[in-house]
């Protein structure tokens with residue numbers, strides 16, 4: 001090839017140069033992000049890989065729909081990628097990422113509300129898939145996860161966002177109010193009303209707590225998530 | 239719970255779940271809160287609901303601490319998006335640093351930006367006078383777009399150089415593909431500062447069926463090249479996943 005090319009091409013760089021992959025795996029979040037800001041093309045991918053399941057949980061709980069959650073996460077990660085230099089080193093990277101994801105989800109909700117209420121189609125297979133690959137977690141964990149996702153989908157988005165932030169993600173009322181752009185009292189009220197709506201949908205959790213769940217055949221319980229709210233929750237018998 | 243049983247005394251008229259949830263959050267006005275608290279103490283049913291609500295908050299917190307595995311297809315797509323974002327950043331860095339590169343050849347640039355920087359070298363080829371080995375990617379001067387409906391298979395790194403060659407080899411705009419695909423590109427163009435289509439070319443880019451769209455860039459001879467998905471088959475909307483700018487030497 002033309003020798004010009006080799007002349008123009010940048011020399012191997014000392015700082016952000018090749019690091020063996022296990023080197024990236026071992027680096028902490030701050031270091032990965034610092035290298036990303038310095039121009040390393042790979043380290044952000046490692047950050048994404050490390051935290052995507054956590055962020056997926058936040059997005060799918062807040063938005064309810066996998067397609068929406070996937071889009072929101074994509075926006076969030078691109079946004080984080082581009083403004084990584086605005087990250088303040090004294091915070092935790094996960095706290096920062098988490099906040100970006102939450103905001104991306106809320107943005108989508110607001111846009112969806114503006115677009116009017118066109119209910120998204122239900123997708124049973126997809127819902128089951130969301131509970132995670134079968135081999136990864138015990139059946140009860142998957143089932144419980146799906147129950148919560150289904151129940152959250154049935155309450156209104158304002159109550160759901162407040163509950164996910166406060167009860168599930170552990171934000172304080174004040175933090176949640178700042179994120180949601182409303183008064184702390186509003187957050188409390190949305191949480192209270194959201195819990196009241198969730199309670200009948202998830203009450204079977206509490207009745208099957210403490211071991212009785214083992215007696216119910218797995219197949220019978222699989223059909224239970226929403227039906228259990230109206231039945232006694234002890235499982236169906238044919 | 240609230241089984242609307244006949245009130246045998248005013249104290250035994252059950253509280254609804256909302257009221258109990260409000261009580262827990264201290265949202266009730268003082269007199270009402272007092273009455274509600276007294277009722278819960280005296281009524282096993284409402285006490286049970288009260289406890290269940292507290293338990294629910296704990297259960298939600300437990301559940302909130304567990305991650306949910308991202309479905310494989312979502313993760314894969316996300317990886318691809320982040321990877322192209324990296325390439326995009328690299329090429330942008332490259333554009334801005336071309337001059338610096340010449341003046342400051344030892345400027346620090348991450349090694350893996352090399353490939354993307356090469357794209358930019360071609361974009362600026364009129365100045366630098368280098369023709370890259372992009373001929374390897376295609377068999378002839380027509381650069382793999384012989385007929386209006388052919389779909390060349392290229393990588394994102396080739397998008398810039400190929401688009402440049404296609405456009406330099408044509409007298410005017412190139413609008414290839416089915417009408418619906420071109421319409422979709424036209425729709426996409428309206429979201430951009432200058433919507434006059436210079437190039438629409440169906441292509442498989444990094445394995446994804448895509449549409450390469452060229453629009454006038456900032457200055458004369460510049461063409462902003464986008465690679466979008468969504469224009470073939472589904473009829474939109476176009477979702478860009480890569481873009482670059484090329485400078486045509488003959489315009």
Ligand SMILES: [Zn+2]
Nearest residue numbers: 252253281284
């Ligand atoms: Zn009562």
